[in-house]
Amino acid sequence: MRLEEVREILDAEVLTGENLLSREVTIGCGADLMSDVLAYGKSGSVLLTGLTNNQVVRTAEMADIVAICFVRGKKPDEKTVNMADSQGLLLLKTALPMFESCGRLYKHGLPGVSECGE
């Protein structure tokens, strides 16, 4: 699935990384615990999270995650957005809650981490 589709499905706003919307994402991952993301997240995932501190961006960087979507209308601060920008990471923001965000993407065929061998 292309990130542009993810944006449309989640009715999300782009916070940074507009030029990355044509990239592909292969897996979806929803978590507020970054250690879980580091343990189970796969490279090439989009991460849905309610956490907005800069460690979310760091985690994405370490785990080769291509995009983060903040759910429930949460917005990270400017520093976090800048950090993502300098790393070539797409940041999205949706008003939808976590469960519905994950559900929508899953319904549109984006698989989860257990369905994808690396």
Add this chain to the structure above:
Amino acid sequence: MFQARSFTKVQELVYEMKVKQVMTEDVITVRPETPMRQLREIFLRNRISGTPVVEGDFLVGIISLEDFIKWLYDREENSLIESKMTRDVECLFADEPLVHAVSKFEKMGYGRFPVTDRQTGKLVGVITKGDIIAGLLRKLEVEYIEEEIQRYRASHIFEDIVADRTRLVFEYDVLGQNFEQAGECSSRLKRTLKRLGLDPTTTRRVAIASYEAEMNLVVFTRGGRIVARVEPGRISMDVKDSGPGIADIEKALQPGYSTAPQWVRDLGFGAGMGLNNIQRCADEMEIISSPGKGTHLKISILTGDDGEAGKNSREAQSSSSDRQ
């Protein structure tokens, strides 16, 4: 939207490159007093459909196949080019950025533009859309080859260095209690490994292990040091601090066991997964620690001969069983 990245590269080149880098310099020209009837032969022989008209080195007009057809239609047998050519010619300067040429082609719809020298005004070349495409492709190819050579050099560094044993050591100082900067050392290490051309799976494992270790230093100590050694076949890391130490190492290794304060948990960490995550990423792990004396964490990640991950299959196995 389509292939946004490579499009950006071409856009970048279009601004960077100059008209003179892509134009054709050996220009076929005609003179004002050349008879129109000779044009057919000139166009055919050189396979062109238009050409600048010059007097000496200076451009006085341009004559195209269209003008030629019009001349045929008018049946003015003996006319000279002078009387049929376009006089107010749109030109480009040799030192203009390519993007000017692109927009001029788009705006005016012509097939070619003569190129003149800004200072002397002399004709120095001709540019067509084909020239632009060919020039861009040449430039992209050169840059691609250069990039490939660099990547090759970086990933074969151990073959190129002549020594009995080679080891690259990278040291990072971690600040304790500083959540703002936490992860920066691991970020720098990851970039370094990428630059060395290590395979992405290995790089990712090292980065995740290092990041979790760095978070532990930030959360529990007043700072420490991460030393990463890259050598043929393995990457090892030593993470040392002089913090409080771990009282019960076995307990600390249990998934979910944590002594992290609430503020760390609020930030998405401290759920007792750190050491387990490090273990998952590592091929070998050892913890040396006692209360009050700090902690020394040793990690090794094996790499294949050509930098391939040594633990691919094991990692896949363990992660599938974790999910049951």
